[in-house]
Amino acid sequence: MKKIIYFILICLFLSGCTSQPLSKNDKLKLIVASDLHYFLKDYYQDCEWFEESMLYGDGKMVTYADEILDVFISDIKKEKPDLVILTGDLSFNGEKGSHQGLANRLKEITDAGINVAVIPGNHDVDNIFAKGYGKDDYMDVEKTNADDFLSIYHDMGYNLAIERHSESLSYRLDLNQQFSLLMMDSTAHQLTGQELDVGGFFTDSTMKWLGEQLENIKSQNKTPLMALHHNLTDHNDLLNKNYTIKDHQKIADLLQSYQVPFVLSGHIHCQNIKKINDIYDIASSSLLDAPLQYGIIELDTQGMSYQTQSLKISKDADEYFEQVTKNRFIERLESITDQNTKESVLDVIARANRYYFAGTISEHKDEIMKMPGYAIINKEDKLKFSQEYLASMLIEEVTSQKLSIKFS
Numbered sequence: 030m031k032k033i034i035y036f037i038l039i040c041l042f043l044s045g046c047t048s049q050p051l052s053k054n055d056k057l058k059l060i061v062a063s064d065l066h067y068f069l070k071d072y073y074q075d076c077e078w079f080e081e082s083m084l085y086g087d088g089k090m091v092t093y094a095d096e097i098l099d100v101f102i103s104d105i106k107k108e109k110p111d112l113v114i115l116t117g118d119l120s121f122n123g124e125k126g127s128h129q130g131l132a133n134r135l136k137e138i139t140d141a142g143i144n145v146a147v148i149p150g151n152h153d154v155d156n157i158f159a160k161g162y163g164k165d166d167y168m169d170v171e172k173t174n175a176d177d178f179l180s181i182y183h184d185m186g187y188n189l190a191i192e193r194h195s196e197s198l199s200y201r202l203d204l205n206q207q208f209s210l211l212m213m214d215s216t217a218h219q220l221t222g223q224e225l226d227v228g229g230f231f232t233d234s235t236m237k238w239l240g241e242q243l244e245n246i247k248s249q250n251k252t253p254l255m256a257l258h259h260n261l262t263d264h265n266d267l268l269n270k271n272y273t274i275k276d277h278q279k280i281a282d283l284l285q286s287y288q289v290p291f292v293l294s295g296h297i298h299c300q301n302i303k304k305i306n307d308i309y310d311i312a313s314s315s316l317l318d319a320p321l322q323y324g325i326i327e328l329d330t331q332g333m334s335y336q337t338q339s340l341k342i343s344k345d346a347d348e349y350f351e352q353v354t355k356n357r358f359i360e361r362l363e364s365i366t367d368q369n370t371k372e373s374v375l376d377v378i379a380r381a382n383r384y385y386f387a388g389t390i391s392e393h394k395d396e397i398m399k400m401p402g403y404a405i406i407n408k409e410d411k412l413k414f415s416q417e418y419l420a421s422m423l424i425e426e427v428t429s430q431k432l433s434i435k436f437s
């Protein structure tokens with residue numbers, strides 16, 4: 030008997046294996062957020078230009094992350110979901126201290142008795158760009174390898190796993206009697222450590238494990254769901270290279286054959302829902318990008334409903350995002366010499382970009398098309414990229430902040 034108890038304890042310690050679903054209820058509430066890109070303050074606080082440099086970045090409010098997390102964690106404690114899912118890019122650039130800092134913040138959620146489950150994104154493990162920003166120069170910081178990742182986030186998903194893939198950071202959670210969630214590692218590194226690419230793929234071994242898990246879930250008459258960092262399908266006609274997972278049609282066909290109704294992804298930092306086969310790919314925007322939103326999913330045997338919720342902090346996130354867009358886009362407008370014309374073009378691009386990243390551009394098409402810069406862009410041959418980019422955003426027909434699916 031002693032030997033059996035010892036074996037069970039070893040099993041729980043080593044692999045975090047468990048045989049219990051997370052909930053006994055038929056109805057589930059899930060919260061999903063992505064691309065937190067948490068950067069430990071110690072790594073940039075002495076650098077005078079770091080905050081300014083973020084205004085020329087991609088719009089993430091990196092220096093406001095702790096304030097955003099304060100409000101996010103407070104919301105989670107009020108919502109009391111069965112699970113909080115974070116679909117990768119947890120750290121700024123894979124610094125070990127950033128992962129540890131984020132795990133400490135997430136512990137505030139698990140200490141409140143709420144489950145958290147994470148998977149890595151392309152920035153998180155073996156990242157060659159991991160560095161700190163010192164007073165006069167960059168600083169070397171400790172990088173995170175796959176074993177570190179497992180150890181740091183042991184209590185944020187891996188401890189809840191019913192199955193684990195030994196050659197990646199993928200695992201399976203049984204949510205309740207009806208739903209299993211496959212938390213898939215699309216960063217495709219081996220546990221031996223290998224520097225990562227921005228694009229995502231499943232190794233042959235990960236694909237094999239995915240197939241086995243889908244078959245096992247089916248044999249238990251459960252419905253499989255999947256979360257991964259990279260997208261299952263293209264979300265923008267212009268910008269999809271390195272965002273959509275390699276062999277996405279093959280993966281989507283496999284998921285279709287097991288009636289997966291939706292997957293959760295991130296990576297593009299833009300709130301966007303697209304369908305491939307009969308599967309919805311819900312790409313969550315970055316929690317650090319305006320409108321600082323996360324998704325709430327209510328799920329039962331009849332169907333699911335999804336709705337985003339945005340966070341308010343001391344800084345106006347919409348204004349911040351538009352300013353960064355303008356700072357970045359101005360380089361493309363060198364051919365325009367008239368200042369008023371230039372500002373009109375920047376205004377429309379920044380506004381459209383903000384709505385697009387928020388997932389609401391379909392509701393604001395009239396407003397965008399009535400802005401003076403819209404007509405300028407469309408009659409100016411030199412602004413071909415702006416024309417194409419605007420068109421690729423205005424193609425959206427419905428909001429990406431909401432979705433409901435009825436299961437047949």
Ligand SMILES: [Fe+2]
Pocket residue numbers: 064066118150152296298
């Ligand atoms: Fe990201």
